[in-house]
Amino acid sequence: MREGFACHALSVDYGQRHVAELGAAARLAGLLGARAHRVARLDASIFQGSALTDAAVEVPLDGATAGIPVTYVPARNTILLSLALGWAEVLEARHIFVGANAIDYSGYPDCRPEYLRAFEAMANLATKAALEGRRIEIRAPLIDLPKAEIVRLAITLGVDPAMTVSCYQADDAGRACGRCDACRIRRAGFEAAGVVDATRYAKRNKPR
């Protein structure tokens, strides 16, 4: 929006463990003045095996481990970006923004800049817009930013970080567990930024 775009916000309900992030996205989209916020619903029961969609797999609470984490959802960003590409075609939008971040957490293959460039190349062969000479651009403004910079940017842009949800297993009220990788990395970002962490934590899991 700071760059003058008319923003249409897309969330995807793909069977993630909690829906608190969908509510948070809707509230922020409304507050910040997005033209629209839509939720695409996908029955992703085919994506068994990820801690984020499969209730039989535990979210790890003991810190980051080496390699690709069990919270990796197969082809998730590809599916999210594909849905965004479909809506972009309907809207005749030329830019798709995605919040991928490669710095603090490089275990996800589909958060890498080279992946996003390959998606963009594919998108520019996939679409009616491309056939008609209108290029689609995939932008990931957060991709190179450390979490501390993201915290500062949010505050600069008037986004209240307390309204956002990062936790892999937030409760229905959007309160974070304080223990999963996403919570640990987020909290370290607030510390590094020198900003008070206003994240709402569930009481019994409050970080010590």
Next chain:
Amino acid sequence: MREGFACHALSVDYGQRHVAELGAAARLAGLLGARAHRVARLDASIFQGSALTDAAVEVPLDGATAGIPVTYVPARNTILLSLALGWAEVLEARHIFVGANAIDYSGYPDCRPEYLRAFEAMANLATKAALEGRRIEIRAPLIDLPKAEIVRLAITLGVDPAMTVSCYQADDAGRACGRCDACRIRRAGFEAAGVVDATRYAKRNKPR
């Protein structure tokens, strides 16, 4: 299956005008010995504007026109292949087969070989498998075949063409309208192959 693969079949219910093709896919997958057949459900109400998903847009019945047809669904093959990629990761499958065909009907940007190559390149950056050195291959065995060859191939492989659905607006029993582009192109394929067209047509729309 002829090449020795253990086949897992995926259909997507994305709000297409009829679900007859989903039933046909399930029956054929079972008959031909697929290990599994799954239907991923996607609420694609964001994809307004295509005759295949938007009841307000009429399926054209008066023959093919120039350019991209109104039956084009935004980013459809990208979304279908992305879902297949997600399931392939879960299954640790290395090959994804898709029925795209570029010859008889070149109006769809996402049925072109260069598009499929770009999707494959993207997939090989997107996935855990790719990070671990296992390449994903996207194959479109029908891509270069005229419809007549597809009819002959089906018969050679023991697929009863009468069990398949091509029509854009088949009725619930899977009977074809005989008038939409998909019906016209399919019928021409049977004629060119010299094979009796055993397609079940809805009586009131039986081709003259």
